[in-house]
Amino acid sequence: MSTKDQRPALTRAxxxxxxxxxxxxxxxxxEPELMEATADALGRVFRAHLNRSGPRPNDEAxxxxxxxxxxxxxxAAEAA
Numbered sequence: 001m002s003t004k005d006q007r008p009a010l011t012r013a014x015x016x017x018x019x020x021x022x023x024x025x026x027x028x029x030x031e032p033e034l035m036e037a038t039a040d041a042l043g044r045v046f047r048a049h050l051n052r053s054g055p056r057p058n059d060e061a062x063x064x065x066x067x068x069x070x071x072x073x074x075x076a077a078e079a080a
Contacts, residue, residue, distance in 0.1 A: 007050070008079070014046045015072050022065045032063070039064030046072065 021042070025035050043055055046068070052075075061067030 010049055011046075011072065011076060011079075014042070014049070015069065015076075018042060018065055018069050018072065022063070022069070025063075025065065036064045039068045043068045043071070050075065 021038060024030075025038075042065075047053065047055070055068070055071060058067040058070050061070055
């Protein structure tokens with residue numbers, strides 16, 4: 001598990017990876033199932049890194065990856 005000093009850096013890294021994947025998937029018109037599976041897998045790793053349970057529901061998100069990005073941003077705001 002990560003220490004408190006590592007968490008902000010790892011959270012920023014997860015956010016950058018998520019943004020990159022959103023761009024790639026939109027550019028190449030990826031299948032929605034691929035986007036959902038990727039968001040699920042990345043979200044599980046991200047939440048394990050933070051010792052958190054399930055995702056926060058976000059029905060307004062454009063895609064599953066956008067929902068994960070919103071979750072990351074809200075957690076970062078809580079930590080600040």
